[in-house]
Amino acid sequence: MIRRHPACPARFLARVLALVLLLCASQMAAHAGLAIALNSADGTISLIDTDTYKVTGKINVCKEPHHLMPTPDDKSLIVACAASNQLVFFDPLTGQEQKRVRDISDPYHLGFSPNRKWFVATSLRLDRVDIYDPADFRLIARLPAPKAPSHLAFDDASQFVFVTLQDSNEVMAISLPTQKIAWVMPVAATPAGIVMSPDNRYLLVASMGEGVVEVIEWRARRSVRKVATATAAHNLQPKGDGRHFYVSNRSIDGSISLLDTQTMSVVEKYDVPGGPDDMMVRADGKELWATARFARKVQVVDLVSKQLKLSIPVGSSPHGVFFLNHAGLR
Amino acid sequence: MIDALTEAFVHLQGWMFDRLVQPPLLALGLGSHLEMAFDGIQFFLAGVLQISFAYLLLRPLEAWRPVEVWPDRRAARVDVLYSLLDRLGIVPLAVFALLAPLFAAIDGWFRLHDIIPPQLEDLLPALETRPLLCFLVYLLLLDFAEYWRHRLSHVLRWWWALHAIHHSQRRMTLWTDSRNHLLEDLIGGFWFASIALLIGVPPGQFIGLLLVVKTVENLAHVNARLSFGSLGERLLVSPRYHRWHHALELPAGDRYRHGCNFAVLLPVWDQLFGTQYRGQELPPCGLAGDPLPPDAASSGFWRQQREGLQAFAAALWSRGSATDGQRESRHAR
Numbered sequence: 001m002i003r004r005h006p007a008c009p010a011r012f013l014a015r016v017l018a019l020v021l022l023l024c025a026s027q028m029a030a031h032a033g034l035a036i037a038l039n040s041a042d043g044t045i046s047l048i049d050t051d052t053y054k055v056t057g058k059i060n061v062c063k064e065p066h067h068l069m070p071t072p073d074d075k076s077l078i079v080a081c082a083a084s085n086q087l088v089f090f091d092p093l094t095g096q097e098q099k100r101v102r103d104i105s106d107p108y109h110l111g112f113s114p115n116r117k118w119f120v121a122t123s124l125r126l127d128r129v130d131i132y133d134p135a136d137f138r139l140i141a142r143l144p145a146p147k148a149p150s151h152l153a154f155d156d157a158s159q160f161v162f163v164t165l166q167d168s169n170e171v172m173a174i175s176l177p178t179q180k181i182a183w184v185m186p187v188a189a190t191p192a193g194i195v196m197s198p199d200n201r202y203l204l205v206a207s208m209g210e211g212v213v214e215v216i217e218w219r220a221r222r223s224v225r226k227v228a229t230a231t232a233a234h235n236l237q238p239k240g241d242g243r244h245f246y247v248s249n250r251s252i253d254g255s256i257s258l259l260d261t262q263t264m265s266v267v268e269k270y271d272v273p274g275g276p277d278d279m280m281v282r283a284d285g286k287e288l289w290a291t292a293r294f295a296r297k298v299q300v301v302d303l304v305s306k307q308l309k310l311s312i313p314v315g316s317s318p319h320g321v322f323f324l325n326h327a328g329l330r
Numbered sequence: 331m332i333d334a335l336t337e338a339f340v341h342l343q344g345w346m347f348d349r350l351v352q353p354p355l356l357a358l359g360l361g362s363h364l365e366m367a368f369d370g371i372q373f374f375l376a377g378v379l380q381i382s383f384a385y386l387l388l389r390p391l392e393a394w395r396p397v398e399v400w401p402d403r404r405a406a407r408v409d410v411l412y413s414l415l416d417r418l419g420i421v422p423l424a425v426f427a428l429l430a431p432l433f434a435a436i437d438g439w440f441r442l443h444d445i446i447p448p449q450l451e452d453l454l455p456a457l458e459t460r461p462l463l464c465f466l467v468y469l470l471l472l473d474f475a476e477y478w479r480h481r482l483s484h485v486l487r488w489w490w491a492l493h494a495i496h497h498s499q500r501r502m503t504l505w506t507d508s509r510n511h512l513l514e515d516l517i518g519g520f521w522f523a524s525i526a527l528l529i530g531v532p533p534g535q536f537i538g539l540l541l542v543v544k545t546v547e548n549l550a551h552v553n554a555r556l557s558f559g560s561l562g563e564r565l566l567v568s569p570r571y572h573r574w575h576h577a578l579e580l581p582a583g584d585r586y587r588h589g590c591n592f593a594v595l596l597p598v599w600d601q602l603f604g605t606q607y608r609g610q611e612l613p614p615c616g617l618a619g620d621p622l623p624p625d626a627a628s629s630g631f632w633r634q635q636r637e638g639l640q641a642f643a644a645a646l647w648s649r650g651s652a653t654d655g656q657r658e659s660r661h662a663r
Contacts, residue, residue, distance in 0.1 A: 041369070041534045043461060060459040063451075063532040083532050084458065085446050105441045126438040142442060166361055190361025208361045232352065252348035274344065294344035294368065296336075316534065317368070 035323040039315025046314040068320040069110040080107035115158035122149040141179035164191035193235035206233040229257040237279035240327025248276040281327040291318035377417040409505035416508035425519030449530030477599035484588040491641035498626040500616035507547040511638040576615040
């Protein structure tokens with residue numbers, strides 16, 4: 001005969017509470033450090049634990065997601081679904097989908113202006129730049145931008161958005177207050193990534209065709225220097241110290257260069273095979289994560305030893321990576 | 331094992347891209363086509379794999395249980411050339427190069443006028459996050475479109491003049507599927523790509539869909555006694571089913587005046603639209619004459635291309651449907 005202990009409500013409640021706390025703790029631990037990698041050809045995102053470097057999940061998102069961008073309050077991560085004409089919002093803490101904004105025509109690269117008044121999306125395939133109201137994603141202006149508008153950057157005062165035109169080898173400046181094209185200037189072949197220098201004086205443009213970062217004094221519309229990095233220089237990511245940028249050189253042998261914006265020279269270079277593309281730096285400055293576009297991997301570079309630390313297998317054509325615990329985006 | 335194979339495939343794709351494709355594209359200022367070129371290499375490698383698997387699996391089957399035994403396979407050699415052009419991406423690349431700018435211009439015009447062309451997922455949002463289900467729905471719709479493309483190629487006189495090259499082969503083998511006039515490849519590619527773009531097939535799935543269609547088509551033309559069973563032959567186009575489509579003698583009856591068994595993957599379309607013929611024998615294949623010369627079965631690639639164009643031009647200048655032509659070139663039973 002089995003004897004049961006007399007029921008004790010207090011003990012029972014304590015056990016339930018402990019169980020709930022345990023579950024919450026395990027949930028928090030599971031998402032203590034979440035990285036989200038975007039796989040363009042798969043139409044998925046991979047969820048990666050930044051502590052263990054393990055892929056903890058894969059979520060189907062849409063057709064041809066191309067770039068990702070956090071909202072200014074960091075409460076959402078926006079994925080640009082080019083072929084699905086949508087923006088899909090994810091919680092960057094958990095990887096859970098939050099909402100979908102439809103009828104956003106062919107979004108490729110995205111950006112919020114520093115004053116948060118404008119949300120801009122390029123359409124690489126259809127030669128167009130769209131300006132939206134970030135409050136409700138209402139279309140404000142649609143501008144033709146031949147050919148192949150790729151990445152974008154803003155000036156500090158949010159007066160302009162600058163767009164690389166990949167096929168016509170140009171940079172286009174669009175006035176945000178008037179939503180008109182202000183000027184277009186020629187740059188080195190096949191420009192892709194573009195960022196504003198920390199002093200707001202220069203545009204830094206990665207040229208895939210020439211393997212350089214071109215330094216443009218944008219107010220004078222003048223190219224002042226070409227800094228050689230390596231074949232297929234593609235994208236730039238701030239180190240977070242207000243001075244240096246990492247430059248991904250997207251070839252199979254692949255490398256990432258460290259550009260000093262005060263001397264405008266390459267000061268370090270790391271071998272990162274597989275076509276490094278989009279990058280993100282850990283807040284403590286010890287790791288650089290990069291999507292290896294042609295190897296279906298996220299590469300983690302140890303910035304202390306300056307060596308490739310490990311490769312995390314993700315989906316096909318990984319094109320973006322993000323985690324909240326980063327060193328800064330500007 | 332699968333991981334190792336995937337890794338090898340990805341490595342080879344990356345190497346070809348980096349060493350063979352990226353340098354000339356960058357030199358020519360075509361950097362924005364890099365990503366598409368990367369997909370193109372995947373298409374090429376998938377074609378190599380598909381054609382290798384077809385050869386390794388289906389060729390022994392043809393040797394083991396042939397429907398027809400021939401003293402040699404010389405007449406099939408030209409079909410191997412057609413297959414290489416088709417499967418290794420040369421014909422699809424030409425179709426793509428011609429069509430991509432046109433589609434981009436049309437799509438761009440729509441968007442600039444605030445029109446976002448609707449997609450399948452707009453009607454069925456559940457497909458958005460279910461890629462496998464989405465793939466199957468795309469396959470179903472594209473197969474339906476392929477049935478009608480194929481049927482029209484027998485009904486329209488000018489189209490039949492081109493398609494007759496495919497039917498002129500009397501020694502049907504696994505390679506015969508790709509034996510098509512290049513102009514017909516272009517028209518067929520335009521048809522397939524238009525429907526795919528209209529329903530919103532993404533590039534990654536497009537390659538997968540083509541591979542499925544091409545693999546079944548290889549199988550359907552194989553010179554082998556292969557039964558799918560009573561149920562299987564109702565579900566998927568089998569070699570026996572498709573052999574009747576290539577039969578030298580059309581089945582009796584007015585509904586078969588343009589031919590029978592036009593389905594590419596699923597016989598259900600023939601059943602629904604009254605063009606199904608489920609003969610149990612394995613008939614001889616080919617054409618008896620018009621619109622091509624009687625020796626078209628054994629002629630070479632360039633001659634077939636020239637004669638196809640001549641027949642096409644002649645058909646354009648004359649009136650009527652392909653019925654008369656098929657009556658002349660395929661005997662009614």
